[in-house]
Amino acid sequence: MDKEETREKKGKGCSPLDLRQAIRQALANQNLGGALGRFADAYLPSREKVFEGRDFAALREEIRRVKQSTIDYMDALAERFTENARKRGAVVFPAPDAQAACAYILELARKNSVDFVVKSKSMASEEIHLNKYLEKAGITVAETDLGEWIIQLCGQKPSHMVMPAIHLTRQEVAEIFSHEIKERLESDIPRLVKVAREQLRQKFLTAQMGISGANVAVAETGTLFIMTNEGNARLVTTLPPIHVVIVGLEKLVEKLSDAGPIFEALPRCATAQHLTSYLSLITGPAQVENIEGETGAKELHIVLLDNGRRKMAADPRFRDALRCIRCASCLNVCPVFALIGGHVFGHIYTGGIGTILTAFFGPGREAEDLQTLCLGCQRCREYCPAGIDIPQMILDLRERYAGGRLLPRGQKLFMEKVMPNRKLFHTILKTAARVQKPVTKGRPLVRHLPLFGRGLTEGRSLPALADRALRDRLGAGETAAGQIGGQTIRPAGEPVQKAGFFAGCLIDFVYPEIGEAVLDTLVCLGYAPVFPPAQNCCGFPLEHSGFREAAVELAKQNIAAFAGAGVSVVVTACPTCAVSLKKSYPRLLGDDPAWAKQAADLAAKVVDYASFALHQLADRQIEGTPFGPVTYHDSCHLKRSLGVYREPRELLVRAGAQLQEMAWSDRCCGFGGSYSIQFPELSRPILEQKIANIAASGARMVAMDCPGCLLQIRGGLDYRDLPVKAEHTASIIGDILKRKFS
Amino acid sequence: MANTALDSKAESNYRLFARMAEAMAAEVHRAGNLSAAREKLREILQALAPRKIVAAPGVLLARLAPGEAAQEAGAAFYTEKLRRYAPEADLGVSEMELGIAETGSIAQNATDAASRLVSTLPPVHLAVLRTDTIVPTLRDAITRAGEGGGPPPYWTIITGPSRTADIERVLTIGVHGPYRLIILAIDNADENGNPNG
Ligand code: SF4
Ligand code: SF4
Numbered sequence: 001m002d003k004e005e006t007r008e009k010k011g012k013g014c015s016p017l018d019l020r021q022a023i024r025q026a027l028a029n030q031n032l033g034g035a036l037g038r039f040a041d042a043y044l045p046s047r048e049k050v051f052e053g054r055d056f057a058a059l060r061e062e063i064r065r066v067k068q069s070t071i072d073y074m075d076a077l078a079e080r081f082t083e084n085a086r087k088r089g090a091v092v093f094p095a096p097d098a099q100a101a102c103a104y105i106l107e108l109a110r111k112n113s114v115d116f117v118v119k120s121k122s123m124a125s126e127e128i129h130l131n132k133y134l135e136k137a138g139i140t141v142a143e144t145d146l147g148e149w150i151i152q153l154c155g156q157k158p159s160h161m162v163m164p165a166i167h168l169t170r171q172e173v174a175e176i177f178s179h180e181i182k183e184r185l186e187s188d189i190p191r192l193v194k195v196a197r198e199q200l201r202q203k204f205l206t207a208q209m210g211i212s213g214a215n216v217a218v219a220e221t222g223t224l225f226i227m228t229n230e231g232n233a234r235l236v237t238t239l240p241p242i243h244v245v246i247v248g249l250e251k252l253v254e255k256l257s258d259a260g261p262i263f264e265a266l267p268r269c270a271t272a273q274h275l276t277s278y279l280s281l282i283t284g285p286a287q288v289e290n291i292e293g294e295t296g297a298k299e300l301h302i303v304l305l306d307n308g309r310r311k312m313a314a315d316p317r318f319r320d321a322l323r324c325i326r327c328a329s330c331l332n333v334c335p336v337f338a339l340i341g342g343h344v345f346g347h348i349y350t351g352g353i354g355t356i357l358t359a360f361f362g363p364g365r366e367a368e369d370l371q372t373l374c375l376g377c378q379r380c381r382e383y384c385p386a387g388i389d390i391p392q393m394i395l396d397l398r399e400r401y402a403g404g405r406l407l408p409r410g411q412k413l414f415m416e417k418v419m420p421n422r423k424l425f426h427t428i429l430k431t432a433a434r435v436q437k438p439v440t441k442g443r444p445l446v447r448h449l450p451l452f453g454r455g456l457t458e459g460r461s462l463p464a465l466a467d468r469a470l471r472d473r474l475g476a477g478e479t480a481a482g483q484i485g486g487q488t489i490r491p492a493g494e495p496v497q498k499a500g501f502f503a504g505c506l507i508d509f510v511y512p513e514i515g516e517a518v519l520d521t522l523v524c525l526g527y528a529p530v531f532p533p534a535q536n537c538c539g540f541p542l543e544h545s546g547f548r549e550a551a552v553e554l555a556k557q558n559i560a561a562f563a564g565a566g567v568s569v570v571v572t573a574c575p576t577c578a579v580s581l582k583k584s585y586p587r588l589l590g591d592d593p594a595w596a597k598q599a600a601d602l603a604a605k606v607v608d609y610a611s612f613a614l615h616q617l618a619d620r621q622i623e624g625t626p627f628g629p630v631t632y633h634d635s636c637h638l639k640r641s642l643g644v645y646r647e648p649r650e651l652l653v654r655a656g657a658q659l660q661e662m663a664w665s666d667r668c669c670g671f672g673g674s675y676s677i678q679f680p681e682l683s684r685p686i687l688e689q690k691i692a693n694i695a696a697s698g699a700r701m702v703a704m705d706c707p708g709c710l711l712q713i714r715g716g717l718d719y720r721d722l723p724v725k726a727e728h729t730a731s732i733i734g735d736i737l738k739r740k741f742s
Numbered sequence: 743m744a745n746t747a748l749d750s751k752a753e754s755n756y757r758l759f760a761r762m763a764e765a766m767a768a769e770v771h772r773a774g775n776l777s778a779a780r781e782k783l784r785e786i787l788q789a790l791a792p793r794k795i796v797a798a799p800g801v802l803l804a805r806l807a808p809g810e811a812a813q814e815a816g817a818a819f820y821t822e823k824l825r826r827y828a829p830e831a832d833l834g835v836s837e838m839e840l841g842i843a844e845t846g847s848i849a850q851n852a853t854d855a856a857s858r859l860v861s862t863l864p865p866v867h868l869a870v871l872r873t874d875t876i877v878p879t880l881r882d883a884i885t886r887a888g889e890g891g892g893p894p895p896y897w898t899i900i901t902g903p904s905r906t907a908d909i910e911r912v913l914t915i916g917v918h919g920p921y922r923l924i925i926l927a928i929d930n931a932d933e934n935g936n937p938n939g
Contacts, residue, residue, distance in 0.1 A: 039911060088895070146917055147908035165908055173909050193906060193914045200918065205829060221892040231862055231904035231919025237896075238858040239825075256888040260881035271907070274762065275845040275880065277919070279899040280852075281887055286896035289855035293823035 026340035046272035067323035085222030088284025098128035120233035122213025210236035265385040269327035323386035330380035375672030378640035470512035499527035500567035504577040506707035517734025524737040534561035538580035575638035610648035631699035634666035635706035662697035671712035762846025766902030787815040792832035800837035834860030841876035
């Protein structure tokens with residue numbers, strides 16, 4: 001809370017130091033961690049249950065379509081909505097910004113001698129800081145959503161878009177209420193809720209104006225949809241004679257039926273309910289009754305809020321964020337949010353999407369710090385019912401804010417200047433490899449890789465740079481075809497095709513043995529492997545730190561490296577590199593006529609190790625000797641960005657593994673590239689959860705397909721001296737194939 | 743003719759409706775015809791023993807003669823000046839236009855202040871509806887709301903009693919709205935059980 005105030009006062013982004021301090025405080029807050037952690041565990045199973053029998057992908061597509069036309073036709077829809085709502089008797093005020101919206105509402109209140117207002121939850125009203133504005137003018141505003149009221153009473157800010165007071169315990173609420181009603185209250189939840197009912201009931205009955213938000217505004221009918229569980233919105237819209245609705249332009253849809261998919265998804269995603277207790281459709285003023293029993297028409301005012309939305313709609317990189325239906329799924333599945341909550345990871349709108357909205361809807365620069373908190377695990381994208389690519393937008397934001405703000409200066413320089421110069425970069429790495437010894441547990445040793453700076457994390461042991469990098473083990477030749485016995489899975493005489501291998505920094509310089517296993521695999525599968533030595537870092541860490549130009553330079557180098565290699569396929573055992581080559585390059589170079597086609601060509605050839613190996617094996621068995629129980633960790637980029645999770649499992653099973661799934665196999669390990677360096681305090685607890693899940697699986701080996709995850713998880717296991725081996729799938733499979741064919 | 747059976751579609755709609763509504767903590771009763779419904783209403787009032795009842799007028803509700811049942815139960819019964827009486831009433835009674843099977847919801851045109859006052863302020867809300875008005879999906883209900891030249895000024899969909907999980911995510915029933923939602927579904931709501939009556 002203190003921090004929020006500091007931020008507010010400064011009216012711009014807080015310094016990295018403030019952010020660190022806020023993180024530290026949030027992590028130290030046991031309630032918050034406990035509540036958020038328990039919720040994160042409970043959320044997905046209950047959500048799955050309410051989606052049973054429903055096609056989430058189809059629903060998401062429907063919502064995407066509906067909201068896409070909201071963005072494409074925002075002005076036309078606003079016009080139609082205004083016309084139709086007016087026809088039905090509402091007063092519509094188009095508010096260009098927060099100031100205009102607040103001023104309109106205050107003026108309306110003054111005209112009607114209103115001094116007491118009840119409000120139901122409205123994020124738009126929080127966005128424009130309406131309460132403060134009205135209170136300064138002497139008007140009392142009571143929040144009536146239970147969570148919001150608690151927050152209002154103790155002068156805090158909501159920490160979650162759907163559950164604003166999730167960070168407070170019942171004891172704290174009891175204290176807050178006791179203070180309010182000047183009576184000692186026990187921390188009994190039903191009793192506390194009852195107190196809230198009694199207290200707020202009086203307010204509903206005496207308020208002269210009700211203010212609410214809306215979830216959807218329908219252009220063709222002028223209808224507003226308002227959804228609540230507590231019933232406060234029904235009272236806010238029923239009892240006072242004046243009702244003001246603040247609704248953002250992004251809530252517009254064309255037809256009444258467009259609301260269908262939104263309300264099918266919203267309660268299921270937000271609170272795992274089939275439907276909330278109340279859903280009201282308001283179209284023009286309804287009837288109001290006074291204490292004498294006289295009835296008349298209400299006054300209905302609709303404030304149609306722009307406040308950055310049109311600007312967002314016009315921005316090709318960020319416009320999709322306007323599809324957001326504020327269901328908070330993305331917060332509920334975010335590993336970072338689960339640790340620190342919305343007070344740190346968020347401003348008014350919280351989490352990843354909150355960061356993006358904050359960048360457009362607020363005058364300050366809060367988003368500049370917030371964007372650094374996303375570790376790019378892609379989890380939110382998978383669960384967003386509006387199909388918003390939050391991590392990509394955060395990346396774009398990072399670039400816009402000229403990223404790497406929290407990185408040490410030296411590392412920034414290293415990323416921007418050294419890495420694009422491959423020779424220099426690799427010379428530094430090789431020199432470092434020579435001088436790094438001896439290796440000691442827990443000591444930072446790989447600091448010269450792009451992902452590692454000086455401030456290395458505790459809580460995991462780090463590997464040393466390999467004595468000899470993969471590129472040196474392979475010799476100087478352009479092509480290096482490892483020879484294993486000469487036999488392959490292919491019938492003799494079949495022409496041998498060339499397969500390219502993209503190693504990536506971690507395999508090249510830290511885990512060359514994984515690279516060798518990949519090459520062995522390629523040979524056994526009947527390919528002639530090609531390792532173009534001009535290949536460099538894939539550029540992903542640079543792009544993710546906001547150094548777009550340096551990333552573009554690396555993309556070009558790698559495209560050129562493979563251009564003349566005559567390969568039909570490019571295999572990589574690093575999912576992050578795969579995503580970079582397959583997805584980022586076409587995006588980074590899509591507008592460059594000299595490179596766009598080449599980028600697309602390379603992208604089409606890139607395949608991850610497990611998919612390639614399984615595809616090549618077709619229905620052949622590997623016939624490995626059965627080995628003990630193995631659990632599998634899904635790397636974020638492999639599962640979420642590439643959709644690959646079945647393939648490595650099948651490979652392992654075919655090789656004789658007895659698969660023993662861990663809980664939450666697809667939760668991030670906390671590595672996130674440079675993230676674990678920037679925010680070791682966040683990376684570490686995420687790793688700890690992962691290690692606990694691995695240990696609980698009972699397996700003696702954990703397999704995975706990402707050298708980054710391997711570094712993180714192997715380091716975590718070693719640090720805790722757990723007798724579980726961590727291996728890359730390629731090491732396991734390559735070894736078996738090699739034994740078989742040699 | 744008594745108790746005309748519902749067709750199988752309506753019957754399965756009702757089954758799902760009742761299951762979902764109960765899962766949302768509503769209490770669901772069913773009556774085959776009006777006289778059974780009156781009897782049910784009497785039972786409900788006996789059990790609740792309210793002192794004050796407020797009711798929003800409605801055609802279906804009138805057929806149940808709730809005023810008489812209230813008198814029998816010894817309760818004061820108000821159908822006017824509800825803004826005054828509803829805050830102190832123990833029970834609010836109203837009729838619904840339709841039910842939604844997939845969510846166990848009930849819905850109505852709530853443009854008249856009365857219909858909202860009786861269903862928001864008292865701690866218990868008793869809603870009556872015709873079993874054959876239950877539609878399969880939420881989308882059906884939204885379509886219905888828009889029929890005839892657009893939605894009325896206020897259309898409400900209610901699913902179970904008022905609830906919150908805002909303190910420690912513990913589900914607590916009954917915040918600002920009713921603690922209890924009692925639904926009485928009537929299969930044949932025509933006078934004397936006569937479909938044309
Ligand atoms: S990508 Fe991962 S860390 Fe970033 S906002 Fe999404 S869930 Fe959170
Ligand atoms: S971004 Fe997607 S998941 Fe997050 S609140 Fe918006 S709609 Fe929900």
